[in-house]
Structure formats: C-alpha cells, structure tokens
Amino acid sequence: MDNQELREALGDAITGAPTPLDAADRLCTACVQLLDVDGASISYMGDGTMQGTFGSSGHLSRTLDELQFTYGQGPCMDAVTQRRPVLAPHLDGHVEDRWPALTEALLGRGIHAIFALPVAVASTPIGALDLYRRSSGPLDDSAMTGGVYAARLAALPLLDLMNADTDWQSASEGRGSWEQLESLERVEVYQATGMIIAALDVSPADALIRLRAHAITRGFSASDVAYQILNRRLVLDRDDWHEVGDDDGRGT
C-alpha cells in the first residue's frame, strides 16, 4: 500500500462516523489494521494534564492509555508537552528509563514498544495518538508516515468533542476528512482565529472550534467564515455571531 492509499484508507475510516467518539475508535482500529501495530488509543489533554481516553482500538488499548493517566507519566504526556513524537521501541531494554512505573506495567501486559504522536490544533497540542506493539523494535517508515497522518486526522473528532454543539452528522457529510482538515490550515483561518482569541478571550484551540462550529452550522467552509471575520462582516459577540446588517447587528 503506498502513501496515497494509506492516507485515503485512514481518511475513509472516520468519514461518516455517527459521533466523534465513534470516529476516534474507528481511526484507532484502522491504525491497527494498516500500521502493523497491536493497539492504538487517542487521549485528550487539556491544560497540560491528561483528561482521558477518547478513542481506542479495543479494551486493552483503552486500559493501556488509562495506565498513563493512573501513573501520571508516559509518552503520551511527553509528546504533548514536548510537541513532538515520543518513541519507545524497546521498553524491555535497559536504556529505557523515562517512565519506570509505566514501563513495568506495560511489559506486564505484554507490550514491548509504544509510540506517541502529538495531535495538534492550530499548533496547540491537545492530545496524542498512542500506538502499541507486542514485539519490540522501531516502526518502519510506512507505519511512521501512516501514524503521522492518523495523528493529524485525530484532530477532527477531538475538535468536535471539545465543542459539543457541533452537528457531527453534517460535519462529516459531503466533504472528505482531509479536505476538512486542509481547510483549517490556511492563512486566513489562522488570522481569523487570532481575531476570535482577542474578541472572546479564549485559547487558540477554542477559537478554532468556535470558527469551525459556526461554519458547520451555517453551511460555510472554514475559509468562508475566516474571510467574513477578516473583512469585519461578522460581529464576534460572546454568545451570538451575526453578520453586519442583521436585524440585531450594530456593526463594529
């Protein structure tokens, strides 16, 4: 399977899922099928602390993810705080001394390698995708590439979970996941996100959620909404965004 096929297979896995949690589970299951690993889980981190397991390929993976929460240490936390992949291909080797308690618990469950890839929204890390393997040794290039793809895709259901108001059904209809993701990675979207940060005094990740939710509920693209904001055609009230010239619109 080449990179393009891998990318499409991962994108297909989350397209059409009925809820964000289902989408996350499906993405994890696809990782196990496509990336030569035995388990996968996605954890959500808020304010630098692990908030919980958000998706998994199965019961064991969920348990493994929760172990990191229990011990308060692990590659998933490190991946988020260091904003880079944290790879532990040899949990059974004596050079591995980063998370002693967790390492022992993982080995006790037959896991010999763990790879954590950060999940970021608007460059703010909000979680991590963990890949588990029973055999030790590094991920091969194809699995690593697939893992990076999957970690990027994982941002979409996470965004929706954080913003419970989003209509997941309409969010996943019509447009592919990659397209949705790419529409969030544009200069105008970043600039508009900054304007929302200033207008509503919220974090960058929250600002992007607001922008995306507004786009989804009105049937616009993220880029459309970004231009409305940049051109001051959309008034960013705390509870109600309205276009300039709306009945209750007072303009800027």
Added chain:
Amino acid sequence: MSKREDDIVAAFVSMSGSLARGLDVNELLTQLAADCARLIDVSAVGLLLADPRGALHVVAASSERVADLEAFQAQRAQGPCHTCYLDGQPVNVPDLAAAAARWPDFAAVAAKAGVVSVHAVPMRLRDATIGALNLFGATTGPLNEADLRLAQALADVATVALIQDRAASDTHIVNEQLQKALDSRVVLEQAKGVLAFSGDLDMPDAFAALRYYARDHNIKLTELASALVQRAVPAAVVLGHARTRGA
C-alpha cells in the same frame, strides 16, 4: 561595486550576522523574503515549506497582503512552486496567462493578486528538497541568469537558517525543525489577528506593531506572538508601543 552589488553583499552580511546571533528563524526568513523581493525587483516573495505529507505551507513572505498570501498558499498541492518542490528544479513561468491551463486553480487566484509571472527555486538539503522560494512578478518576462543565481543563493541561506541547530544527519530532526518553523508561522498569523482585532488594524500594520515591540524589547518574534495568543501579554501593551513609534 555597483549599488546593486553593494545591496546584495549587505543583505548577505546582515543575514549571516543574524544567523550567528541566533535570531528568531521566522524573523530571519521574513527578512530574507523582503531582501529577495527588493534585490530582484519582483512584487512578492514567499518561502514555502513541505510538511511531512508533502503539502506546502507559507513559512515567510515579503508581503502581508492577504491576496499574495492566498496565491502563495494556493500552491499547497498544485502550482509552479509545488512543481519546483516535487522536481527539485527551478520553474520559470514568464507569462502565467499563457501557462494557465497547466495550473488552472492557481492561475485564477494569482491573477486576482495581480501576479503575471512566477518563478520558483528549490530549497535543497543534500539530496532532499524541503520547500521552495517563490517569486511573484507584476510584469511578464523571464528572470535573467544573475537574478536566478541570486534567488538560488538566498534559498540556500534560508535552508541553512532552518536547519542550523544541528548537523541534521537525521531526517527525524530535520522534520521536527521544519514542523517548528511551520508552527511558528501559525502562531504569527494568529498574533496578527489578535492585534488586528484589538487595534482595528489591517494585517500589515498588525505585523509592523508586532515587529516593533519584539525588536525594541529584544524578544524573539515567535515568543512575543506566542505570548499574545496565550493572552500572557495584553494586546494593548504592544499596540501602545507601536503608537509611540508613530506606526
């Protein structure tokens, strides 16, 4: 030496000084894009880097005009800059209208920005291409040999600036550094948005305010941008400083 040669030497001297002082990579690349646009007499210059998926992102530009940025980023997966990145070879489009059929989506966005000619030179690191330096012209016609060489030299300096931290023997580390540069561009755009909203400014003025404050307080541009979007530094402080500078 001619005036132009003087300018070129001055640009390289200032760049190597910045490199040695460990200046913020984003500031340095922005400076480089501005120097390049001035020395080669094109309307806008952008530096585009590839992410691990091979999609191109604008990491620095000589122009803060939204139309220009839009035209640079329209080449995420299609356009002369993307072709240059894929082939690792310079791409010269002296008359974009005549080549519109090859990149229809890009040609439409570029036309809106007033771009009529496009040139791209690769940013190469040994045998890999990590991105491209993209030049937009407001007049048709090819670049002469000297300008092309100059553009390639500037692209090489940009590559060195990006990978300066280590002897980058490891693709993993190279990818991390590129990702860092891309992330800091995101934060920079967000910070411009914060200032634009708070001070009711357009994006070029917002960027100017950001740079004034960073320079006068000897803070790295990316650090200041990050503090603004995390709301650790109030926008009013940065805006107030810009006003005292008469900006």
